[in-house]
Amino acid sequence: MSNLFPYKFRQLGDLFLVSNDAGDFFYCKENNLQNLMNKNINSDFEKFLTAKNFIYNNEHDLNWNNHKYKILKRKKLPNKINYFMIIPTLRCDLKCSYCQVSRVDKDLKGYDWDDKILNSFFKFVENYGSNNIKIEFQGGEPTLRLDIISKIINWTKEKNINAEFVICTNLMNLSNEFEEIIQNDKVYLSTSLDGNLEIQSKQRIDNEDKTKVFFKNFDYIFHKYGKKKISALPTFSDFNNVKSTIDKYREIGLNYIYLRPVNYQGFARKKFPESKTQVNKWLNVYFEAIDYIFEKNFHTNENIIEFNLQTNLKRIFSLGHNGHLDLRNPNFAGRDNFIIDYDGKLYPSDESRMISRIGIIDLSIGHVSRGIDDKKISEFNWNQISDVNQDCIHCSYQSYCGVDTVDDLSRYNRIDLPKSETSFCQNQISKFDDIFKRLISNNPKNIYNLSGHLSGIFTLNPPYGRIIYD
Amino acid sequence: MVELSMIKLHSKITHNLSTEDNFVIKISSNKKINVDANNAYMKNLDDKIIIQTLYGEFSIFDDSIAFEENEILLIFPKVSSIKRFFRPNANSNSLLLTEECDQRCIMCSQPPKNKRYDNFSLYKKAVLLMPEYGHLGITGGEPTLFKEPLINFLKDIIEIRNDLTFHILTNGQHFVKEDINNLFILSKNVTWGIPLYSYDEKSHDDIVSKDGAYKRLFDSFNYLLSSGSRVELRTVIMKQNVKHLPKLSELISSQLPWIKVWAIMQLENIGYARMNWDKIFFDNSSDFSNIEKAMSIGLANNINIAFFNFPLCSVPRDYRGYAKNSISDWKNKFIENCDKCQKKDFCTGFFEWHKNDIGYKHIGPEYL
Numbered sequence: 130m131s132n133l134f135p136y137k138f139r140q141l142g143d144l145f146l147v148s149n150d151a152g153d154f155f156y157c158k159e160n161n162l163q164n165l166m167n168k169n170i171n172s173d174f175e176k177f178l179t180a181k182n183f184i185y186n187n188e189h190d191l192n193w194n195n196h197k198y199k200i201l202k203r204k205k206l207p208n209k210i211n212y213f214m215i216i217p218t219l220r221c222d223l224k225c226s227y228c229q230v231s232r233v234d235k236d237l238k239g240y241d242w243d244d245k246i247l248n249s250f251f252k253f254v255e256n257y258g259s260n261n262i263k264i265e266f267q268g269g270e271p272t273l274r275l276d277i278i279s280k281i282i283n284w285t286k287e288k289n290i291n292a293e294f295v296i297c298t299n300l301m302n303l304s305n306e307f308e309e310i311i312q313n314d315k316v317y318l319s320t321s322l323d324g325n326l327e328i329q330s331k332q333r334i335d336n337e338d339k340t341k342v343f344f345k346n347f348d349y350i351f352h353k354y355g356k357k358k359i360s361a362l363p364t365f366s367d368f369n370n371v372k373s374t375i376d377k378y379r380e381i382g383l384n385y386i387y388l389r390p391v392n393y394q395g396f397a398r399k400k401f402p403e404s405k406t407q408v409n410k411w412l413n414v415y416f417e418a419i420d421y422i423f424e425k426n427f428h429t430n431e432n433i434i435e436f437n438l439q440t441n442l443k444r445i446f447s448l449g450h451n452g453h454l455d456l457r458n459p460n461f462a463g464r465d466n467f468i469i470d471y472d473g474k475l476y477p478s479d480e481s482r483m484i485s486r487i488g489i490i491d492l493s494i495g496h497v498s499r500g501i502d503d504k505k506i507s508e509f510n511w512n513q514i515s516d517v518n519q520d521c522i523h524c525s526y527q528s529y530c531g532v533d534t535v536d537d538l539s540r541y542n543r544i545d546l547p548k549s550e551t552s553f554c555q556n557q558i559s560k561f562d563d564i565f566k567r568l569i570s571n572n573p574k575n576i577y578n579l580s581g582h583l584s585g586i587f588t589l590n591p592p593y594g595r596i597i598y599d
Numbered sequence: 600m601v602e603l604s605m606i607k608l609h610s611k612i613t614h615n616l617s618t619e620d621n622f623v624i625k626i627s628s629n630k631k632i633n634v635d636a637n638n639a640y641m642k643n644l645d646d647k648i649i650i651q652t653l654y655g656e657f658s659i660f661d662d663s664i665a666f667e668e669n670e671i672l673l674i675f676p677k678v679s680s681i682k683r684f685f686r687p688n689a690n691s692n693s694l695l696l697t698e699e700c701d702q703r704c705i706m707c708s709q710p711p712k713n714k715r716y717d718n719f720s721l722y723k724k725a726v727l728l729m730p731e732y733g734h735l736g737i738t739g740g741e742p743t744l745f746k747e748p749l750i751n752f753l754k755d756i757i758e759i760r761n762d763l764t765f766h767i768l769t770n771g772q773h774f775v776k777e778d779i780n781n782l783f784i785l786s787k788n789v790t791w792g793i794p795l796y797s798y799d800e801k802s803h804d805d806i807v808s809k810d811g812a813y814k815r816l817f818d819s820f821n822y823l824l825s826s827g828s829r830v831e832l833r834t835v836i837m838k839q840n841v842k843h844l845p846k847l848s849e850l851i852s853s854q855l856p857w858i859k860v861w862a863i864m865q866l867e868n869i870g871y872a873r874m875n876w877d878k879i880f881f882d883n884s885s886d887f888s889n890i891e892k893a894m895s896i897g898l899a900n901n902i903n904i905a906f907f908n909f910p911l912c913s914v915p916r917d918y919r920g921y922a923k924n925s926i927s928d929w930k931n932k933f934i935e936n937c938d939k940c941q942k943k944d945f946c947t948g949f950f951e952w953h954k955n956d957i958g959y960k961h962i963g964p965e966y967l
Contacts, residue, residue: 180849180853191818448856449901450901583898585898590894592895593899594849594896595849
């Protein structure tokens with residue numbers, strides 16, 4: 130009898146999902162789960178388990194090495210920094226109700242990068258950056274400092290660094306100088322688009338005329354440079370708007386949407402205190418929205434991809450999908466990305482910058498001029514591994530899921546709550562449950578959309594072969 | 600019929616060379632070139648090409664040959680011939696090591712013969728003349744029939760020229776556990792192109808006409824995985840195995856997710872494939888369904904899939920991005936219909952020996 134790799138299981142309706150550390154999975158009925166547990170495995174079952182990579186004959190045989198390889202692929206992070214999010218200024222010319230970053234007024238002094246920070250940034254990239262990097266300009270409103278953006282772009286050119294740039298802008302000021310930057314093929318824009326004119330005005334600008342300027346500028350960029358140039362992110366403070374916002378995205382021709390509620394961060398903590406606890410309410414809205422997207426995708430020619438769903442699916446199916454800080458394990462700080470704030474402080478993620486700013490805890494991990502604080506990083510990183518958490522190691526979804534200490538800190542001021550009581554865990558469990566139910570739903574709408582989210586090709590061919598043993 | 604004439608890779612020469620030993624040279628038409636043991640000067644005249652080497656001159660009277668600047672040639676004085684070893688501008692350069700093989704694949708484009716060309720010392724000199732980051736294919740027959748000298752050859756070269764990379768076509772029947780250390784040394788520079796025709800043991804063995812081949816191959820896969828080797832898996836689609844493609848995709852996703860590329864390949868109608876054409880050719884322009892099913896599984900599992908030798912118009916639009924320009928420049932052509940096609944520059948075209956009347960039923964610009 131061959132040997133079983135460790136496995137975990139979880140009941141989903143009549144079936145049990147069986148999964149392992151390598152992320153391999155299958156479904157079976159209770160009798161076969163019993164057979165598995167009692168090692169009462171007939172040759173047919175053994176063949177199936179071999180095909181699914183749940184067993185091995187000898188240490189170091191192909192199944193053994195393959196299992197090891199998959200675990201490694203799921204955990205391996207890049208060695209060099211390929212992503213820098215920088216905040217050249219904290220100033221902003223808007224005052225959105227849910228602003229997550231505690232922006233400051235646009236006329237204040239002392240909230241911008243100075244030359245010293247800029248030069249330190251160049252040295253930092255030279256020392257720690259990989260040859261292919263992405264630089265995201267956040268704020269505040271980064272276009273208030275187009276001079277810094279230009280200097281950075283030119284510098285990467287001089288240094289022959291293969292770089293892409295994303296400018297996260299409110300799109301209120303489309304100056305000639307800004308457009309000159311936009312014309313660069315390596316420059317992309319990202320903006321907040323919450324829905325139609327009414328919603329956008331209400332949540333963001335509180336002024337319809339200004340909102341009209343935003344839409345005019347958005348249309349201009351979208352049509353002049355094509356849909357690849359600009360991406361948009363909605364934020365929902367009123368959950369009743371989700372469907373109309375999806376419609377708006379479809380109407381514009383945006384194929385990508387990231388459905389997320391107001392983040393319990395920054396200003397939003399005061400204005401939307403309920404965002405701390407309303408996981409279930411949001412999840413209901415979210416799943417309805419997914420159904421809505423699936424339905425429309427299935428019956429129209431234009432397909433929309435939802436970012437959470439895509440990430441969760443890829444974490445299940447695609448080995449090595451470890452680029453998203455929101456969902457990976459380990460989720461080490463100071464490894465492949467850094468946030469550099471307006472004052473030069475380094476943070477492991479945007480969220481950690483936010484909670485540091487409101488004084489809950491100082492999660493800065495160094496300073497761009499003074500160097501990286503290795504001791505703090507290593508302390509922090511011990512909590513960024515689900516493999517040392519007693520709740521996670523028993524979870525069937527562990528190999529797909531991530532770990533996010535910062536979210537726990539932000540909501541609960543502590544990191545030692547049972548995982549099942551945290552928003553992060555509840556959110557992910559529900560989403561994985563939903564996906565694993567859809568996978569075996571025999572509903573063509575689900576197959577069509579799941580395939581599309583995984584490969585970009587929407588088809589009725591399922592993204593898997595035989596996954597049920599009965 | 601508009602057809603390109605094939606690029607010739609061999610030629611006869613007339614010469615006054617003072618040596619009978621085979622040697623290698625890099626040729627240049629730059630008058631300032633220093634003619635020495637490695638470098639030769641090429642003069643293009645109206646009716647012939649003259650090449651001056653350290654050992655004397657030789658001439659080529661074949662006006663269909665146009666050498667490239669810095670091309671590397673192998674010179675065989677005794678038999679008065681040359682082989683074009685490395686053309687810097689070619690889309691692929693390959694070295695035929697032997698025509699012997701221990702498998703008899705039913706679609707083999709180069710049926711085995713008792714001929715071997717395992718002249719490693721000469722090849723080593725030629726390879727060392729290759730440009731920076733040059734790439735060379737090594738084919739057969741079965742190159743690993745000379746596994747020890749081949750591995751030593753590669754190790755020697757990589758030690759001196761770590762910038763060079765190699766693609767070696769092999770049936771994967773000869774790797775053993777003891778090779779793991781050597782394979783590891785080669786792993787950054789060598790990609791092994793290995794055929795796998797079916798998820799099913801018997802079907803694979805039938806196609807390669809060798810019992811036990813599948814099992815032996817999977818042993819090798821383990822050594823290749825253990826050594827961190829790069830593997831390009833190759834599946835030629837035929838009537839015999841196209842139905843197995845979705846299950847093969849499942850197998851690759853589960854058991855071989857570490858391969859670098861899965862190449863799904865169309866048939867090259869020469870050798871055994873030409874003889875067996877009616878029995879084996881599968882027209883993907885008429886039915887893409889099994890390939891689509893396989894793609895859905897493979898792509899979801901992050902398998903890097905590429906179509907080799909598929910004319911673009913034979914592939915449904917959604918999947919065209921996966922079709923590569925895989926046919927070597929010396930043996931590809933376009934057919935009459937292609938003249939009107941706007942995607943010609945992005946298309947691999949057809950094999951030189953492709954026959955329209957027994958090929959794809961639904962191709963042409965109207966299908967793009």
